[in-house]
Amino acid sequence: xxxxxxxxxxxxxxxxxxxxxxxxxxxxxxxxxxxxxxxxxxxxxxxxxxxxxxxxxxxxxxxxxxxxxxxxxxxxxxxxxxxxxxxxxxxxxxxxxxxxxxxxxxxxxxxxxxxxxxxxxxxxxxxxxxxxxxxxxxxxxxxxxxxxxxxxxxxxxxxxxxxxxxxxxxxxxxxxxxxxxxxxxxxxxxxxxxxxxxxxxxxxxxxxxxxxxxxxxxxxxxxxxxxxxxxxxxxxxxxxxxxxxxxxxxxxxxxxxxxxxxxxxxxxxxxxxxxxxxxxxx
Amino acid sequence: xxxxxxxxxxxxxxxxxxxxxxxxxxxxxxxxxxxxxxxxxxxxxxxxxxxxxxxxxxxxxxxxxxxxxxxxxxxxxxxxxxxxxxxxxxxxxxxxxxxxxxxxxxxxxxxxxxxxxxxxxxxxxxxxxxxxxxxxxxxxxxxxxxxxxxxxxxxxxxxxxxxxxxxxxxxxxxxxxxxxxxxxxxxxxxxxxxxxxxxxxxxxxxxxxxxxxxxxxxxxxxxxxxxxxxxxxxxxxxxxxxxxxxxxxxxxxxxxxxxxxxxxxxxxxxxxxxxxxxxxxxxxxxxxxxxxxx
Numbered sequence: 001x002x003x004x005x006x007x008x009x010x011x012x013x014x015x016x017x018x019x020x021x022x023x024x025x026x027x028x029x030x031x032x033x034x035x036x037x038x039x040x041x042x043x044x045x046x047x048x049x050x051x052x053x054x055x056x057x058x059x060x061x062x063x064x065x066x067x068x069x070x071x072x073x074x075x076x077x078x079x080x081x082x083x084x085x086x087x088x089x090x091x092x093x094x095x096x097x098x099x100x101x102x103x104x105x106x107x108x109x110x111x112x113x114x115x116x117x118x119x120x121x122x123x124x125x126x127x128x129x130x131x132x133x134x135x136x137x138x139x140x141x142x143x144x145x146x147x148x149x150x151x152x153x154x155x156x157x158x159x160x161x162x163x164x165x166x167x168x169x170x171x172x173x174x175x176x177x178x179x180x181x182x183x184x185x186x187x188x189x190x191x192x193x194x195x196x197x198x199x200x201x202x203x204x205x206x207x208x209x210x211x212x213x214x215x216x217x218x219x220x221x222x223x224x225x226x227x228x229x230x231x232x233x234x235x236x237x238x239x240x241x242x243x244x245x246x247x248x249x250x251x252x253x254x255x256x257x258x259x260x261x262x263x264x265x266x267x268x269x270x271x272x273x274x275x276x277x278x279x280x281x282x
Numbered sequence: 283x284x285x286x287x288x289x290x291x292x293x294x295x296x297x298x299x300x301x302x303x304x305x306x307x308x309x310x311x312x313x314x315x316x317x318x319x320x321x322x323x324x325x326x327x328x329x330x331x332x333x334x335x336x337x338x339x340x341x342x343x344x345x346x347x348x349x350x351x352x353x354x355x356x357x358x359x360x361x362x363x364x365x366x367x368x369x370x371x372x373x374x375x376x377x378x379x380x381x382x383x384x385x386x387x388x389x390x391x392x393x394x395x396x397x398x399x400x401x402x403x404x405x406x407x408x409x410x411x412x413x414x415x416x417x418x419x420x421x422x423x424x425x426x427x428x429x430x431x432x433x434x435x436x437x438x439x440x441x442x443x444x445x446x447x448x449x450x451x452x453x454x455x456x457x458x459x460x461x462x463x464x465x466x467x468x469x470x471x472x473x474x475x476x477x478x479x480x481x482x483x484x485x486x487x488x489x490x491x492x493x494x495x496x497x498x499x500x501x502x503x504x505x506x507x508x509x510x511x512x513x514x515x516x517x518x519x520x521x522x523x524x525x526x527x528x529x530x531x532x533x534x535x536x537x538x539x540x541x542x543x544x545x546x547x548x549x550x551x552x553x554x555x556x557x558x559x560x561x562x563x564x565x566x567x568x569x570x571x572x573x574x575x576x
Contacts, residue, residue: 005481012381013385016375023453026404027407029410029411030410045417046411046418095302096303099304103300111296120307123559124559128552131552132315184290217536232400233402236518267395270391
């Protein structure tokens with residue numbers, strides 16, 4: 001701080017507190033709503049203080065799901081989301097780190113072409129290729145499966161770039177020393193390159209896990225069986241009831257449950273999260 | 283392209299290492315994209331028996347279709363408002379967090395977590411707050427004589443999706459602004475302060491110009507976010523309504539293609555969107571690469 005200005009200090013904290021309240025307010029209201037009985041939403045305004053229906057709302061959603069909307073129990077959707085996010089994160093890292101290793105440590109025909117093919121995926125978000133990708137997945141018989149949920153999202157140009165960038169900074173001597181000691185490419189990759197990349201892998205994992213968790217359009221299209229519903233798309237199914245108001249306490253309980261896992265990941269791995277975010281997007 | 287000075291020599295291994303990524307890219311990215319390009323030049327009869335090659339007819343039709351042009355204009359307005367709202371708010375918070383000393387980490391933690399909230403969930407949260415019958419904000423607006431009903435008013439529906447989308451993006455912008463602010467040497471501000479510049483003057487004449495590479499980078503990322511990732515926000519809150527008032531380009535590709543089964547038109551729209559992404563990516567790589575050189 002350059003100089004001492006008590007009023008400005010006060011203003012700074014005031015703005016920050018208001019900002020934090022604005023950021024948290026919608027979630028607070030959602031949590032409060034989840035603790036009330038359905039009758040609290042019939043008329044008047046949504047409650048601002050907790051009710052006494054907390055255990056009831058959450059246990060009924062986790063246990064039996066939303067009967068009217070035809071969604072499975074929330075624990076099942078949470079498990080699906082978890083596996084989808086896990087497979088996407090691990091898969092993206094696995095195929096990207098091997099690609100980057102091939103591109104940096106070998107010289108072979110079509111190397112530049114391979115690099116550009118991977119680069120192109122950056123320009124093809126799933127939203128612009130929905131229908132043809134759906135057709136491919138349907139033809140391969142992968143509708144309603146974890147493979148169909150994850151494979152079309154798993155290619156990652158950003159992860160490949162990040163690893164390539166990192167490998168280029170690894171000292172040449174490391175590889176030369178490994179070679180003198182008789183290590184082949186796979187041994188060098190497994191015993192030297194992966195261990196020194198572990199922070200990058202972890203940082204990337206946090207970002208990719210969240211990326212997988214918040215996917216919406218893709219699961220919405222390719223899952224028609226309840227047993228493959230993910231939590232994020234399940235919420236939408238609960239809201240899409242015709243000619244009746246959603247059961248707000250149950251919907252909001254699901255919303256809170258859908259937010260808890262990725263938010264916990266961000267909060268507990270904050271340092272890795274920030275590192276991953278800043279480095280992947282550069 | 284760069285490699286190591288010393289390399290491994292192996293004829294088949296690099297291909298094996300690249301195979302999974304390339305296979306997925308070709309099957310799920312490049313092939314579908316080429317199919318989209320192909321069907322954007324075709325018309326399919328209603329029963330799907332026959333497709334005819336019609337050159338640019340799909341393109342000329344959508345580009346002369348008022349509902350497409352409206353969606354284009356609307357997407358532009360939506361992008362600008364979400365980006366401005368979210369970046370403005372995030373910059374304010376980042377400047378404040380940069381000023382405080384001991385509580386920096388504490389405030390950062392409280393601001394970053396919405397990054398992990400799915401866009402659909404963000405949409406549901408604000409939709410609930412703005413619910414015309416029981417929502418809190420319509421009640422408050424009622425005191426000021428404003429009748430809120432985003433199911434009827436297109437402008438209000440637009441405000442709803444703008445707020446929800448901007449809210450979700452605050453944490454992202456905040457983190458990058460904070461990193462940008464912290465990379466500016468304190469000596470510059472100190473020198474200006476000795477010359478008698480107050481905090482606001484210092485911000486506008488020194489900090490803000492030095493932050494411009496970050497700002498520019500975030501501008502591109504935010505436009506990209508608004509164009510594509512807000513699908514969930516819109517689907518959860520307004521579904522493009524009322525009367526197409528919140529129909530953005532991506533949402534239109536989805537409704538025309540998946541719900542309306544108009545494959546030719548939807549593909550042509552996809553191809554135009556790809557053009558926009560390619561342009562944004564190009565701008566990002568062309569200009570953002572140099573963002574460290576002030």
